[in-house]
Amino acid sequence: MRPHLHHAHAEHVELESAFTVDASRVTFGPGSLREVGLRVARHLPDGGRVALFTDARLRRTEWYDDTMAALREQNLEVVVFDEVLVEPTDASMQAAVGFAREAKPDAFVSLGGGSVIDTAKLADLLSTHPGELIDYVNAPLGAATPVPGPLKPHVACPTTSGTGSEVTGIAIFDLVSAHAKTGVSSPLLRPTEAVVDPRTTASLPADVVASSGLDVLCHAVESLTARAYVGRPVASPVTARPASQGANPWSDLGARQAIELIGRYLRRAVADEHDEEARHQMMWAATLAGIAFGNAGVHVPHAMAYAVAGVLHDIGSDYRPAGYVGTESLVPHGFAVAVTAPAAFRALAPTTPFRHLEAARLLGGDTAGVGPREAGDVLAEAVGSLMHDVGAPNGIGGVGYTLDDVPALVAGAAPQRRLLDNAPSPVHEDELHAIFSDALRAW
Numbered sequence: 001m002r003p004h005l006h007h008a009h010a011e012h013v014e015l016e017s018a019f020t021v022d023a024s025r026v027t028f029g030p031g032s033l034r035e036v037g038l039r040v041a042r043h044l045p046d047g048g049r050v051a052l053f054t055d056a057r058l059r060r061t062e063w064y065d066d067t068m069a070a071l072r073e074q075n076l077e078v079v080v081f082d083e084v085l086v087e088p089t090d091a092s093m094q095a096a097v098g099f100a101r102e103a104k105p106d107a108f109v110s111l112g113g114g115s116v117i118d119t120a121k122l123a124d125l126l127s128t129h130p131g132e133l134i135d136y137v138n139a140p141l142g143a144a145t146p147v148p149g150p151l152k153p154h155v156a157c158p159t160t161s162g163t164g165s166e167v168t169g170i171a172i173f174d175l176v177s178a179h180a181k182t183g184v185s186s187p188l189l190r191p192t193e194a195v196v197d198p199r200t201t202a203s204l205p206a207d208v209v210a211s212s213g214l215d216v217l218c219h220a221v222e223s224l225t226a227r228a229y230v231g232r233p234v235a236s237p238v239t240a241r242p243a244s245q246g247a248n249p250w251s252d253l254g255a256r257q258a259i260e261l262i263g264r265y266l267r268r269a270v271a272d273e274h275d276e277e278a279r280h281q282m283m284w285a286a287t288l289a290g291i292a293f294g295n296a297g298v299h300v301p302h303a304m305a306y307a308v309a310g311v312l313h314d315i316g317s318d319y320r321p322a323g324y325v326g327t328e329s330l331v332p333h334g335f336a337v338a339v340t341a342p343a344a345f346r347a348l349a350p351t352t353p354f355r356h357l358e359a360a361r362l363l364g365g366d367t368a369g370v371g372p373r374e375a376g377d378v379l380a381e382a383v384g385s386l387m388h389d390v391g392a393p394n395g396i397g398g399v400g401y402t403l404d405d406v407p408a409l410v411a412g413a414a415p416q417r418r419l420l421d422n423a424p425s426p427v428h429e430d431e432l433h434a435i436f437s438d439a440l441r442a443w
């Protein structure tokens with residue numbers, strides 16, 4: 001017998017009793033970029049043309065040279081797109097799609113952070129299948145048309161210890177006309193393979209390590225504290241489980257290990273670019289947390305981040321960390337997520353106190369003698385102290401917001417139902433208002 005939940009409108013809602021694990025094939029280790037050519041060639045037995053996606057900064061690195069040499073060794077024709085925008089917009093995605101439609105590649109390789117990998121995913125989608133970007137974008141901003149079938153092979157090579165995009169079916173961008181971040185999500189967007197070479201972290205600017213490391217922390221803590229998969233109404237057909245299926249024994253494994261690694265290594269990885277051990281361990285944490293949230297889903301801090309990043313231009317803030325090239329104001333994704341995380345965890349902890357307490361302990365927080373009622377405060381304190389030590393902005397106030405901006409931020413976050421429904425307890429406009437107000441400062 002499956003458990004049943006009584007609802008006001010439906011008589012009985014059948015609840016889930018199983019979970020599904022999905023992941024790309026992952027190759028992890030120093031030097032693995034040199035395998036990229038062979039790996040792509042296995043998907044193209046008759047040879048062919050490969051589109052290599054990267055950004056202008058990465059094109060000047062040895063990681064790019066290694067990747068290009070590996071592809072050329074297999075006699076693959078390579079066409080390069082290096083105009084990926086850091087934190088992509090609909091316009092930058094369109095430019096990439098235009099390139100791919102013209103070049104007609106047989107396979108894609110992405111070398112870069114989440115910005116590059118997400119751009120390659122959508123270029124692959126829209127040069128393989130008909131339709132326009134907005135058709136596939138998540139509702140309510142887009143039509144949420146299902147991806148019709150498999151894409152061309154895509155080997156994703158992350159160079160930030162962050163998003164986990166190399167193992168997820170998500171691609172995110174800023175829909176400028178709507179002042180909101182949104183995206184496309186489908187298991188079919190998941191790259192065919194991920195090649196994770198932690199050497200690439202050697203050239204990362206410190207604030208990119210900090211921001212992307214806090215993104216990893218939120219992927220892990222949100223996966224661990226998401227609504228349990230058995231609390232979600234069963235999908236129809238049953239095999240159509242969403243990627244945001246809730247916390248499950250598999251995602252818990254990766255989430256726990258990632259939180260522990262972040263507690264041990266993130267400060268060191270930010271402070272010293274030569275600390276190879278710390279930087280490589282952060283790359284492993286990013287991979288683990290990516291697999292975890294790709295199978296559990298994130299929730300409130302990520303939903304709120306869409307608003308934190310999207311509303312920034314409307315308030316005339318000039319916030320932009322030094323390591324992010326460009327001139328326009330920008331809250332990078334990791335910082336956008338982290339600024340509300342302590343307040344969100346404090347608000348949500350009463351529903352799942354032991355999981356919040358466990359996250360605090362794994363992160364290195366002082367949990368000796370702490371009871372479940374203080375779980376939220378202890379986790380908020382551990383996250384806030386880490387943010388402080390790695391140079392993150394101090395809450396939403398730290399990027400320029402005041403209490404007057406809270407209604408606009410709530411309006412930006414409230415439509416993210418897919419994420420908010422994955423929270424451990426219901427979150428609607430009132431709760432969002434309270435969390436944003438509490439998030440003015442993080443420590």
Ligand SMILES: NC(=O)c1ccc[n+]([C@@H]2O[C@H](COP(=O)([O-])OP(=O)(O)OC[C@H]3O[C@@H](n4cnc5c(N)ncnc54)[C@H](O)[C@@H]3O)[C@@H](O)[C@H]2O)c1
Binds near residue numbers: 057088114201208
């Ligand atoms: N698809 C997903 O599952 C997912 C999950 C979380 C976030 N995201 C998205 O990913 C994007 C953020 O990606 P990110 O945090 O990985 O950063 P990023 O790709 O935006 O890169 C940040 C900066 O670091 C530079 N850089 C990257 N790797 C480098 C290296 N090894 N050496 C030197 N410089 C390097 C880039 O050139 C850029 O200036 C956002 O758009 C976010 O919304 C996607």
Ligand SMILES: [Zn+2]
Binds near residue numbers: 215219302333
């Ligand atoms: Zn994220």
